[in-house]
Amino acid sequence: MKPADAQDLPSVALLGIPLEYGAGARGTLMGPAALRTAGLPQALAGLGYGVTDHGDIAAPDYALTADLQPLAERCRNVAEVAAWTRVIHDRAYEVLQSDGLPIFMGGDHSLSMGSVSAVARRCREQDRDLVVLWVDAHSDFNTPETTPSGNMHGMSVAFLCGDPSLAPLLGGRSFPPVPTSRVHLFGIRSIDAQEREAIHAHGLGCSDMRAIDEFGVSVLMRQFLEGLDPERTHLHVSLDVDFLDPHIAPGVGTTVPGGATYREAHLVMELLHDSGLVGSVDLVELNPFLDERGKSALLMADLASSLLGRSILLRREVGTRRPSLKPNGSNFMGVVG
Numbered sequence: 331m332k333p334a335d336a337q338d339l340p341s342v343a344l345l346g347i348p349l350e351y352g353a354g355a356r357g358t359l360m361g362p363a364a365l366r367t368a369g370l371p372q373a374l375a376g377l378g379y380g381v382t383d384h385g386d387i388a389a390p391d392y393a394l395t396a397d398l399q400p401l402a403e404r405c406r407n408v409a410e411v412a413a414w415t416r417v418i419h420d421r422a423y424e425v426l427q428s429d430g431l432p433i434f435m436g437g438d439h440s441l442s443m444g445s446v447s448a449v450a451r452r453c454r455e456q457d458r459d460l461v462v463l464w465v466d467a468h469s470d471f472n473t474p475e476t477t478p479s480g481n482m483h484g485m486s487v488a489f490l491c492g493d494p495s496l497a498p499l500l501g502g503r504s505f506p507p508v509p510t511s512r513v514h515l516f517g518i519r520s521i522d523a524q525e526r527e528a529i530h531a532h533g534l535g536c537s538d539m540r541a542i543d544e545f546g547v548s549v550l551m552r553q554f555l556e557g558l559d560p561e562r563t564h565l566h567v568s569l570d571v572d573f574l575d576p577h578i579a580p581g582v583g584t585t586v587p588g589g590a591t592y593r594e595a596h597l598v599m600e601l602l603h604d605s606g607l608v609g610s611v612d613l614v615e616l617n618p619f620l621d622e623r624g625k626s627a628l629l630m631a632d633l634a635s636s637l638l639g640r641s642i643l644l645r646r647e648v649g650t651r652r653p654s655l656k657p658n659g660s661n662f663m664g665v666v667g
């Protein structure tokens with residue numbers, strides 16, 4: 331997608347995914363409703379977008395079939411998550427055929443196995459390079475073998491990068507795995523021991539919270555964006571509520587102290603918008619049952635508005651040029667821990 335100017339704004343397609351089987355805590359099933367109550371559709375319409383709300387995906391039937399049996403011991407709710415992954419993939423793929431930038435409203439983070447796999451399939455057809463920006467406290471790179479919790483929302487990145495043990499989740503559908511060199515983790519501050527080793531071994535890009543403390547979100551985000559080919563890139567942004575500091579966003583089951591501040595989070599979204607590369611979005615892990623008077627829902631809706639171009643700038647042109655700042659040669663982007 332090219333940067334949108336006022337007369338040429340694209341449309342937005344909302345898809346609700348009330349999924350909670352991938353998380354340890356229940357309640358993310360209410361996430362899509364809370365994002366609507368927080369005014370997300372109206373906020374995007376107010377920016378000038380044509381907004382189509384495709385409603386919520388209905389809960390699919392599930393069964394622990396033979397192909398899933400090997401996963402059952404290490405993965406909680408694997409039959410439910412597999413059934414959801416398949417319907418999410420199919421529905422997301424349909425929505426991707428229609429016009430407009432899709433926003434997948436979760437739902438726990440295991441939904442990205444369905445949404446991003448569909449985006450990957452679509453990108454292959456359109457000869458685009460899919461790049462995934464995982465904005466999260468966690469790296470979600472566990473596999474059934476390494477998971478300490480069994481919670482499948484901690485395995486989405488491994489699935490998307492083609493972990494063979496998780497392949498049965500899609501039930502025969504195929505998608506091009508996202509090369510690990512095209513995944514960038516942002517805001518990370520909670521990694522399990524074996525997960526850390528796997529991230530090193532596979533060479534995923536990572537701006538962890540330590541790097542953000544030292545260099546700031548602007549330098550790191552600009553460096554990430556500069557590495558992308560503007561002609562070929564479809565950037566998928568997967569935004570987990572727990573990227574944010576728990577003080578400003580308590581409505582999530584896996585809070586980790588020391589998260590992004592209000593302005594850091596908005597600046598990330600603003601820089602992403604200015605890049606003109608964002609092609610699809612997940613808003614995940616919002617748990618209204620744990621929220622305080624809707625404040626996390628309101629913040630997520632607000633961040634989505636910034637990602638889609640709402641600007642606090644007086645002069646619009648300041649924010650719409652391509653990022654150009656080059657930090658001087660240091661290689662802090664690829665380092666974890």
Ligand SMILES: NC(=[NH2+])NCCC[C@H](N)C(=O)O
Pocket residue numbers: 439440468470472477478479480481483484485520521522570572584615
């Ligand atoms: N999307 C999330 N909130 N993921 C949390 C994952 C936590 C932990 N690493 C696990 O595998 O259980």
Ligand SMILES: [Mn+2]
Pocket residue numbers: 439466467468470483570
């Ligand atoms: Mn996550």
